[in-house]
Amino acid sequence: MPAETAPPMAAPLLDVRDLCVSFPSRGRMIPIVEHVSFTLGERDILGLVGESGSGKSVTAMALMGLIDSPGVQITGSALFRGQELVGLPQKQLRRLRGREIAMIFQDPMTAFTPVYTIGWQIDEQIRAHERLSRKQARARTVELLAEMGVPDPARTADRYPHQLSGGLRQRAMIAMALSCNPSLLIADEPTTALDVTVQAQILELIRSLRSTYGSSVLLITHDMGVVAETCDTTLVLYSGRVAETGPTDALFAHPGHPYTAALLASIPPLDGPRPHRLPAIAGAPPPPLERPAGCAFAPRCAYVHDTCLPAPPPPLVPTGYHPLTAQPDEASAHTSAAGTSPPPVQFAACVLPAEGTPLPARLTHSELSTKPNFDTPDQALPPPTSFSSGEAHQ
Amino acid sequence: MTSSVPPAPTATSTHASASASASASASASASASARPLLEVRDVRKTYHLPRGQTLKAVDGISLSVMPGEVLGLVGESGCGKSTLGRCLLRLMDVSSGEILFEGQDITHLKERALRPLRQRMQMVFQDSYASLNPRRRIGDLLAEPLKVHPGPDGRKRARATIINRLHELMDLVSLPVGALDRYAHEFSGGQRQRINIARALALSPRLVVADEPVSALDVSVQAQIVNLFADLQARLGLTYVFVAHDLAVVRQISTRVAVMYLGAVVELGETDAVLHRPAHPYSAALTAAVPRPMVGAVRAAPLGGDIPSPVARPAGCRFHTRCPFVQDRCRTEEPVLRKIGPSHSVACHFPLAEG
Numbered sequence A: 001m002p003a004e005t006a007p008p009m010a011a012p013l014l015d016v017r018d019l020c021v022s023f024p025s026r027g028r029m030i031p032i033v034e035h036v037s038f039t040l041g042e043r044d045i046l047g048l049v050g051e052s053g054s055g056k057s058v059t060a061m062a063l064m065g066l067i068d069s070p071g072v073q074i075t076g077s078a079l080f081r082g083q084e085l086v087g088l089p090q091k092q093l094r095r096l097r098g099r100e101i102a103m104i105f106q107d108p109m110t111a112f113t114p115v116y117t118i119g120w121q122i123d124e125q126i127r128a129h130e131r132l133s134r135k136q137a138r139a140r141t142v143e144l145l146a147e148m149g150v151p152d153p154a155r156t157a158d159r160y161p162h163q164l165s166g167g168l169r170q171r172a173m174i175a176m177a178l179s180c181n182p183s184l185l186i187a188d189e190p191t192t193a194l195d196v197t198v199q200a201q202i203l204e205l206i207r208s209l210r211s212t213y214g215s216s217v218l219l220i221t222h223d224m225g226v227v228a229e230t231c232d233t234t235l236v237l238y239s240g241r242v243a244e245t246g247p248t249d250a251l252f253a254h255p256g257h258p259y260t261a262a263l264l265a266s267i268p269p270l271d272g273p274r275p276h277r278l279p280a281i282a283g284a285p286p287p288p289l290e291r292p293a294g295c296a297f298a299p300r301c302a303y304v305h306d307t308c309l310p311a312p313p314p315p316l317v318p319t320g321y322h323p324l325t326a327q328p329d330e331a332s333a334h335t336s337a338a339g340t341s342p343p344p345v346q347f348a349a350c351v352l353p354a355e356g357t358p359l360p361a362r363l364t365h366s367e368l369s370t371k372p373n374f375d376t377p378d379q380a381l382p383p384p385t386s387f388s389s390g391e392a393h394q
Numbered sequence B: 001m002t003s004s005v006p007p008a009p010t011a012t013s014t015h016a017s018a019s020a021s022a023s024a025s026a027s028a029s030a031s032a033s034a035r036p037l038l039e040v041r042d043v044r045k046t047y048h049l050p051r052g053q054t055l056k057a058v059d060g061i062s063l064s065v066m067p068g069e070v071l072g073l074v075g076e077s078g079c080g081k082s083t084l085g086r087c088l089l090r091l092m093d094v095s096s097g098e099i100l101f102e103g104q105d106i107t108h109l110k111e112r113a114l115r116p117l118r119q120r121m122q123m124v125f126q127d128s129y130a131s132l133n134p135r136r137r138i139g140d141l142l143a144e145p146l147k148v149h150p151g152p153d154g155r156k157r158a159r160a161t162i163i164n165r166l167h168e169l170m171d172l173v174s175l176p177v178g179a180l181d182r183y184a185h186e187f188s189g190g191q192r193q194r195i196n197i198a199r200a201l202a203l204s205p206r207l208v209v210a211d212e213p214v215s216a217l218d219v220s221v222q223a224q225i226v227n228l229f230a231d232l233q234a235r236l237g238l239t240y241v242f243v244a245h246d247l248a249v250v251r252q253i254s255t256r257v258a259v260m261y262l263g264a265v266v267e268l269g270e271t272d273a274v275l276h277r278p279a280h281p282y283s284a285a286l287t288a289a290v291p292r293p294m295v296g297a298v299r300a301a302p303l304g305g306d307i308p309s310p311v312a313r314p315a316g317c318r319f320h321t322r323c324p325f326v327q328d329r330c331r332t333e334e335p336v337l338r339k340i341g342p343s344h345s346v347a348c349h350f351p352l353a354e355g
Ligand SMILES: Nc1ncnc2c1ncn2[C@@H]1O[C@H](COP(=O)(O)OP(=O)(O)OP(=O)(O)O)[C@@H](O)[C@H]1O
Pocket: A023, A032, A050, A051, A052, A053, A054, A055, A056, A057, A058, A059, A069, A106, A222, B189, B218
């Protein structure tokens, strides 16, 4: 499918290529985000996951033109409906932000000023984009708050941000972001402060945004459960670089990168025996200036070996998993008809797939319920070639 | 566990265990094992809102926490978990009810009288960044409580003792000693949470109330910190009240779980009993709503019904506006927390499970 002949409708809503973000510090440029590429189609929900500090928020803020630190360097390209966002003047960005792209911030306090009631602030946001009277705007605000599951929305609208619990504040902020029915929603940890029932409601809402308004969503989260049930595609960041990307079901069933596998293994199980200790990943990611020449995950990887260490960092390569191997029946039908295999869909920045020693598949949900011991590291991963030592020490 | 009757809690025995050495306090906690470390009796906390409205954030909670146990506190956002946590440690005054710590009524103690007790009860918050002063070195931050509070002998701690203790603390939370000379912003979220935990442990508390201590951390760091909480508990015999909205995390760490709804405890019991055989319809909805990290795992539809305002709580059962099993009786008669098993209680007229 050559891109130039495809009709404009088929172009992705957002096409990010080689995005790099560096901040100056003590006379040097610190590369925070390095060569991140992804596409987000119409009605797609893309999950962005990765350790704290891996650059998820910086990526989102760069796309929105919201990084205003002096001396910041943003290179690469981000096409939104064919329009280049990188380097776009603030005035045009602001117009896009209110109407077509909305963002939910990680910290709800930053979205509200403490001196006005939350209702007043949402009214204003609505009135900035729609010609509505104050009264009409308030009616819409109350409606939105109710949709977010805010109890007693009319009265809650009259309260100040500090008078709400963390979860209520979060919901008020989401109401504000959704007030303009954006075609692209960037949601940075939208459910982190919420209990599971409210979380389920908010995720339902995000999905309905897609079905009702055809919106696409870039969802930043560290909750793998949220990713599993919400996102079509998943992008795993590690230390500012893409570690793995692919369809969510493929990535969860066959993680191709040891970091993805370890991330999935460190989730405490809700059923089955309680593991004595959770299989945490020892250590911490390297600071940007101390990233190893080769694979950035090498100091913590249970599979590290000689070929991982020299520069450059391993490029993204197909993990060897693609729809063919996933559905053998369909696949044989496919190959006999077309004679070619479909293109790979899942990529990992690791040397293992190319060396012919890919990671084993993870157990599926039904297997898990009968094999509750999956959470011990030796069952989630094959015997490691070496251990990184000392938890939490760098 | 001995079956002998524990000695009556007299003022002298309390005093003795408080100033005892490590080995003596171990035996003290064994003999005190039948007596709760923390007891909460019908505690209420009302906030006053503009226009004369009142909000009952904590609406008559009674529970006790035994030494060495971990009580997980879960419930909907805004149900009063943080408020209760703050009341427990007297970081906030209660509107009514009683709080007993080590058998002593601390509900109305003045700050001066509370001070010696503060060493033995500490809090860890969710936001690891906001709770650390960015302009001070980690070593200075950790030394502060050691300077403010007298040592176990009642005298000011010597400089060398403090430095020793700081090194011990770094070791406890698995941070290099070099961290003491650095500033909060030089650490990752997980490391900052280790520092917060070290600070809470500085004065060797018996009780730690942790309010969503891992919610802001990503899964791999969360696993490290949950393991750390568990290790410290085993090593130091700590008692935790652990607030979290991630039920899998709560399950990993807790001995018992209390489920709160609109200011009240609606179910209380052993962790796996509450999470796997919930008796209260709200607990059942909560556990069914947990997203599983598997593609294809289905979770139950979110709870429907009207979410009641905490300002105007429904009459009868506080959950009746959303309960799938509601009956007439629920709308008028408030269910009280009652025992349905040796260590399992529920506040529901029609519980889903018995015992
Ligand atoms: N304005 C800035 N100037 C300098 N460094 C920054 C700036 N903003 C972020 N950083 C650094 O960039 C790195 C990535 O930060 P980012 O906030 O994107 O992480 P994240 O993946 O969103 O993590 P979390 O899960 O904790 O939100 C961090 O090391 C952070 O300290």
